[in-house]
Amino acid sequence: MGIEIKVRNVKLYYKSVKALDGVSLDVGGGEILSIVGPNGAGKSTLLKVINGILRPKIGAVYFDERLLYEIPQKEVAMKTGAVPQRLSSTGMLTVFDFVLTGRRPYINFTPTKIDEEKAYEALKTVNAAHLANRTLEELSGGELQRVIIARALAVEPEVMLLDEPTSNLDLKHQQETLNLLKALRSKGLTILIAIHDLTQAYRISDKILMLNNGKVFAAGKPEEVLTPQNILTVYGVPTIILKEHKIITPAESI
Amino acid sequence: MWIKLSIKHSNYKKRLTLVCLIILTFFLVPLSVALGWYKASLLDILRVLFMPDNSPLSTVVWDLRLRRVLAALIIGAVLAGSGTAIQASLRNPLASPFTFGLSFAASLGVAVALLFLQGGSIQRFQIYFYNPFIVSIFAFIFSLIQVMVILLLAYKAGLGARALVLSAIAISFVYQAILYLLQYLVLNEILTSTVVFWTFGDLGRIGWGELYLVATVSLAIVIPYFLYRSIDYDLMLSGDELTKSAGISPERIRLETTIIAALGTAMATSFVGIIGFICLVAPHAARLIVGGGHKYLMPTSMLMGSIILMISDTIGRTVIAPTIIPVGIMTSMVGAPLLVYLLIKGGKYGHRD
Amino acid sequence: MSRKSLTNIQAAILIAVIVVAAALSYLAVKSYISPGNTPETYVEDILGRKVALPQKINRVVAIGPGMLRLVCYLNATDLLVGVEESETSWGFTGRDYAMAYGESFRNLPIIGPGGPGKPPAPELILAVKPDLIIMSRTYADMYDPDRLQTETNSTIIVVDYGPAGSLDVEGLANALNILGTALNRKERAENLIKFVESLRDDLKARTENITLRPKVYVGAVSYKGAQPFTTTQVLFPPLQLLYTSSIADKYSNKTGVYFMDFEAILQEQPEIVFIDEGNLNTVKQDFDKDPGKYCQLTAFQNGKIYGTLPYNYYHTNIAVALADAYYIGKVLYPDHFGDVNPELKADEIFQAFLGKSLYEQYKEAYGGFKNLSEMFKCG
Numbered sequence: 001m002g003i004e005i006k007v008r009n010v011k012l013y014y015k016s017v018k019a020l021d022g023v024s025l026d027v028g029g030g031e032i033l034s035i036v037g038p039n040g041a042g043k044s045t046l047l048k049v050i051n052g053i054l055r056p057k058i059g060a061v062y063f064d065e066r067l068l069y070e071i072p073q074k075e076v077a078m079k080t081g082a083v084p085q086r087l088s089s090t091g092m093l094t095v096f097d098f099v100l101t102g103r104r105p106y107i108n109f110t111p112t113k114i115d116e117e118k119a120y121e122a123l124k125t126v127n128a129a130h131l132a133n134r135t136l137e138e139l140s141g142g143e144l145q146r147v148i149i150a151r152a153l154a155v156e157p158e159v160m161l162l163d164e165p166t167s168n169l170d171l172k173h174q175q176e177t178l179n180l181l182k183a184l185r186s187k188g189l190t191i192l193i194a195i196h197d198l199t200q201a202y203r204i205s206d207k208i209l210m211l212n213n214g215k216v217f218a219a220g221k222p223e224e225v226l227t228p229q230n231i232l233t234v235y236g237v238p239t240i241i242l243k244e245h246k247i248i249t250p251a252e253s254i
Numbered sequence: 255m256w257i258k259l260s261i262k263h264s265n266y267k268k269r270l271t272l273v274c275l276i277i278l279t280f281f282l283v284p285l286s287v288a289l290g291w292y293k294a295s296l297l298d299i300l301r302v303l304f305m306p307d308n309s310p311l312s313t314v315v316w317d318l319r320l321r322r323v324l325a326a327l328i329i330g331a332v333l334a335g336s337g338t339a340i341q342a343s344l345r346n347p348l349a350s351p352f353t354f355g356l357s358f359a360a361s362l363g364v365a366v367a368l369l370f371l372q373g374g375s376i377q378r379f380q381i382y383f384y385n386p387f388i389v390s391i392f393a394f395i396f397s398l399i400q401v402m403v404i405l406l407l408a409y410k411a412g413l414g415a416r417a418l419v420l421s422a423i424a425i426s427f428v429y430q431a432i433l434y435l436l437q438y439l440v441l442n443e444i445l446t447s448t449v450v451f452w453t454f455g456d457l458g459r460i461g462w463g464e465l466y467l468v469a470t471v472s473l474a475i476v477i478p479y480f481l482y483r484s485i486d487y488d489l490m491l492s493g494d495e496l497t498k499s500a501g502i503s504p505e506r507i508r509l510e511t512t513i514i515a516a517l518g519t520a521m522a523t524s525f526v527g528i529i530g531f532i533c534l535v536a537p538h539a540a541r542l543i544v545g546g547g548h549k550y551l552m553p554t555s556m557l558m559g560s561i562i563l564m565i566s567d568t569i570g571r572t573v574i575a576p577t578i579i580p581v582g583i584m585t586s587m588v589g590a591p592l593l594v595y596l597l598i599k600g601g602k603y604g605h606r607d
Numbered sequence: 608m609s610r611k612s613l614t615n616i617q618a619a620i621l622i623a624v625i626v627v628a629a630a631l632s633y634l635a636v637k638s639y640i641s642p643g644n645t646p647e648t649y650v651e652d653i654l655g656r657k658v659a660l661p662q663k664i665n666r667v668v669a670i671g672p673g674m675l676r677l678v679c680y681l682n683a684t685d686l687l688v689g690v691e692e693s694e695t696s697w698g699f700t701g702r703d704y705a706m707a708y709g710e711s712f713r714n715l716p717i718i719g720p721g722g723p724g725k726p727p728a729p730e731l732i733l734a735v736k737p738d739l740i741i742m743s744r745t746y747a748d749m750y751d752p753d754r755l756q757t758e759t760n761s762t763i764i765v766v767d768y769g770p771a772g773s774l775d776v777e778g779l780a781n782a783l784n785i786l787g788t789a790l791n792r793k794e795r796a797e798n799l800i801k802f803v804e805s806l807r808d809d810l811k812a813r814t815e816n817i818t819l820r821p822k823v824y825v826g827a828v829s830y831k832g833a834q835p836f837t838t839t840q841v842l843f844p845p846l847q848l849l850y851t852s853s854i855a856d857k858y859s860n861k862t863g864v865y866f867m868d869f870e871a872i873l874q875e876q877p878e879i880v881f882i883d884e885g886n887l888n889t890v891k892q893d894f895d896k897d898p899g900k901y902c903q904l905t906a907f908q909n910g911k912i913y914g915t916l917p918y919n920y921y922h923t924n925i926a927v928a929l930a931d932a933y934y935i936g937k938v939l940y941p942d943h944f945g946d947v948n949p950e951l952k953a954d955e956i957f958q959a960f961l962g963k964s965l966y967e968q969y970k971e972a973y974g975g976f977k978n979l980s981e982m983f984k985c986g
Contacts, residue, residue: 053498077501088493089345092546096261101489104500109482110549120258133264135545155500292870310873310903317900318870447832458869461896576858576871578837 002029002188003063003079003158010049010059012214019045020056021214027207029158032181032191034201036226037211038235043194044085046211047161050192052076063159077105081152083162087144090136095147098136099123102154122153126180142173149180160184162193166200178204198239202226210234268550271543275557279327282561286323286568287315291576322457325465326564326581329457329522330532332472334559335480336515337533338540338552342487343504343511344415350533351519353419354404354512355426356397357453357528360520362433363396364389365449369440389452390464390524397520400429405512413505414494418512455527455582457567464525476518477556483507484548491546529582531589532559538596562588650788652764653744653781656752660789661762664738667790668718670727671743673768673922677782678741679704680799680925680960681792684711689735691721693921700972701885701917703924707961723921726750729758737761739789743922764789772830772919773862774844774928776807802959806929807848813943814849814936821939823853824877824906827886829919830864836882836890836901837867844923845915845932851939853877873903880906881935884973885917887982894983902985910980913938916969926960927969934976949976 005027012020020042027033035043048054050061052068061068068076081102090098099122103115111119123129126146131139139147145168152160162181166174178200185191185206195201201208201222208225210218212234218225231239288299292314302312303320337350344353367389404421411417437446460468486507489497497504522529540555566584573579648660667686669675675694678684690712694702699709716735719728726749732740740759742752744767756763768782769775780800787796825843826836839855842862846853854875855865882890894901901907915934918927930953937944953976954964969975 051499053495073501080499082499084495089491091491092541093488093491094545094547097488097547104489107485132261290870291868292874313900313903314870314873444832451832571868576868577866578868
């Protein structure tokens with residue numbers, strides 16, 4: 001379980017702007033890597049590159065030593081679960097049908113009983129099984145987020161790529177999501193998250209990549225990367241790291 | 255456990271709806287065939303249906319009624335399916351094959367065909383050189399050219415949903431302008447009126463050979479493709495990125511869908527004229543009944559298209575008999591208020607694009 | 608730049624604008640109340656306008672459906688100083704007056720586009736300085752005649768001779784009388800009206816009291832473009848002159864075009880069918896594609912299909928409609944029309960209206976009066 005992902009010196013241009021300027025990273029199975037940085041730093045773009053959706057001008061992505069672009073698309077799709085920030089539209093799709101689309105790489109003509117089982121299991125994992133017959137429009141922000149994660153889980157992926165999975169959630173759901181990610185980590189998945197909340201990133205990550213203007217500003221363990229100096233330089237905001245007086249919830253103290 | 259059952263129950267309801275619609279369709283076919291100006295008993299009509307002979311009643315039942323009913327069946331399904339597919343691939347509930355300006359292109363084709371053949375005056379001697387299919391062929395070719403140009407233009411912009419819609423609008427305006435220019439400068443009144451009359455969709459216009467052609471293409475290519483792509487249309491709704499991450503190319507889906515929808519619609523339009531609203535009303539109504547999952551939505555939408563078109567045509571030829579209201583006018587009269595009703599009644603499509 | 612008063616330049620411009628405006632107003636007013644010719648005769652046109660006719664009328668234009676036809680019928684083409692573009696661009700075939708006088712139209716300046724929906728062009732009309740403009744009522748509905756009168760600095764009479772597709776003898780007489788007065792063709796108008804009335808009375812005498820009437824259907828009637836076999840006309844004028852009804856007459860009491868369901872035609876089984884030769888190709892095509900339904904009609908099986916000349920083109924070709932009436936009479940009631948040769952009669956009518964025998968031209972263009980069973984063979 002889990003794929004070792006290597007990103008080497010990826011450069012990507014978007015309308016003559018350097019969206020990514022020589023980004024590299026390493027992450028393996030059973031690890032959570034958080035990508036942090038200000039808006040426009042390139043977090044979402046990096047996730048898309050790792051997913052294979054965007055191809056860099058220079059540089060490469062490797063999955064277990066294999067060049068990503070040489071792996072058949074279907075195989076990549078079966079291995080990667082993507083959780084975007086938002087959906088383009090919803091079209092009165094039921095939650096169940098939506099989660100079922102995650103099984104697309106495995107479907108030849110129409111979903112089978114197995115596909116339906118897996119979708120259902122995924123919904124149970126995120127505590128959203130009771131929403132199965134609702135339409136996506138009826139869901140709250142938190143419910144929708146969980147459902148999108150369920151869809152990624154239905155893929156039975158070895159890699160999870162999440163783009164700001166907690167930004168729309170209230171405290172309780174944020175914790176639930178983070179706990180879910182920890183559970184997935186212990187199953188051995190390779191997890192990359194683009195995240196805004198530095199405290200959450202600090203708590204949950206094994207590694208952190210700090211991006212600024214498409215370049216890697218800092219990479220390494222959370223305490224190495226998330227220093228007041230780094231944060232001030234990149235975000236322009238003076239911060240203090242409190243190790244003692246932070247707000248922790250019961251669930252976290254495990 | 256009961257959650258699983260509720261999913262099963264919901265699917266069961268959708269299946270039931272589908273079956274009911276199929277039964278309704280099969281019931282409507284003989285009903286529509288039984289209705290009409292020519293007086294005959296139900297028994298005679300049935301007899302002639304199963305044992306066609308050379309009597310006037312047989313001609314009425316087969317050539318004048320059954321043929322249009324079958325045409326309504328096929329063309330309604332194709333229009334509704336095309337509408338559903340294009341709406342999914344463009345993530346836009348107001349999209350339809352006619353968004354691509356197919357009606358203008360077809361009308362332009364007719365105008366050009368008439369110009370070349372009539373030469374601006376009504377001459378009798380042209381009768382022996384006139385291929386009866388020329389008008390249809392021109393309408394079809396121009397429709398396809400229109401779609402190709404739109405796709406080419408959108409291709410330059412990456413075949414994104416927005417690019418396609420903008421391209422379609424732009425090209426449609428160009429075709430419309432050319433058509434109006436032709437009408438104003440070149441066509442005389444007779445030709446202009448002929449074009450206008452042609453655009454009123456009329457199911458009575460289609461012959462047996464043309465019906466076979468439409469049916470073959472629809473049943474062999476168009477309808478199976480839309481059904482096959484159902485899961486992909488569900489996927490496309492969420493966005494291009496999720497689609498790509500699932501290993502499917504959204505551009506390819508849009509390209510294929512546009513071409514096949516154009517093929518089916520252009521063919522139907524070239525034979526019977528312009529029939530509007532079905533491609534908007536049927537998918538919307540179906541969505542309200544069976545939801546947005548295309549596994550059930552697509553066949554339901556197609557059946558609704560067939561049913562609506564059949565009913566419109568039958569009403570059109572019976573309500574102020576013995577004169578016929580062309581079905582294109584009927585679908586507008588029936589479709590517009592129906593669409594308004596559906597929009598008011600609800601069903602949020604949900605747009606976050 | 609000071610804001611309190613105008614600069615020199617601004618003042619100069621203002622003065623220039625005032626001067627120009629004043630000059631234009633003066634010219635406009637002057638032309639409106641220009642003395643011109645001293646009016647003498649008054650005529651009431653079809654809109655009830657009392658029109659003062661100029662004393663000398665040497666320059667005439669006709670705009671709108673049917674107006675040029677009336678001028679030709681009244682033998683007043685020498686007064687024309689301009690013609691609508693459609694008269695030449697459409698070709699002459701199908702309009703009786705154009706077939707007779709078309710060549711002479713080519714030399715005349717263009718005074719407007721022409722056509723049922725196209726508005727008149729005041730500048731072009733003004734350029735030929737007409738004394739009188741004959742305007743169709745359909746044009747007057749689109750464009751105010753009094754306004755056009757001002758714009759063209761001329762006199763306008765609005766005339767019509769019945770609704771499109773109709774043969775309104777009284778309407779025709781009224782129109783001819785008005786124009787006869789205006790164009791100094793009173794005698795000609797009276798003679799023509801007498802001629803038309805004599806034809807009407809002749810047809811009445813021959814057919815009014817016939818008891819055995821066959822079932823008739825008139826198909827593919829000309830109306831706004833190519834029409835299929837199922838398009839007919841309720842109270843078809845030539846049949847009306849023959850005191851005969853068609854099978855469509857019972858479905859509507861308003862005269863006009865009617866789109867019939869083929870089933871209804873099959874139900875009625877007309878004995879004799881007439882096809883407007885203007886749409887012959889459309890019917891032929893449909894027949895070739897779908898002979899089954901046509902051959903269920905007894906009229907087709909018995910070969911009782913006849914062609915009539917199209918008369919609805921830029922308003923009713925009265926001469927053609929009357930000629931059609933005689934042919935149809937001959938077909939329906941041969942005993943009562945034994946002395947009539949429809950082709951000769953047609954030429955007689957053409958001669959009376961336009962001074963030329965046009966039947967041969969019509970025959971060449973459309974086929975002429977004949978039985979069409981060769982084209983529609985069944986079985």
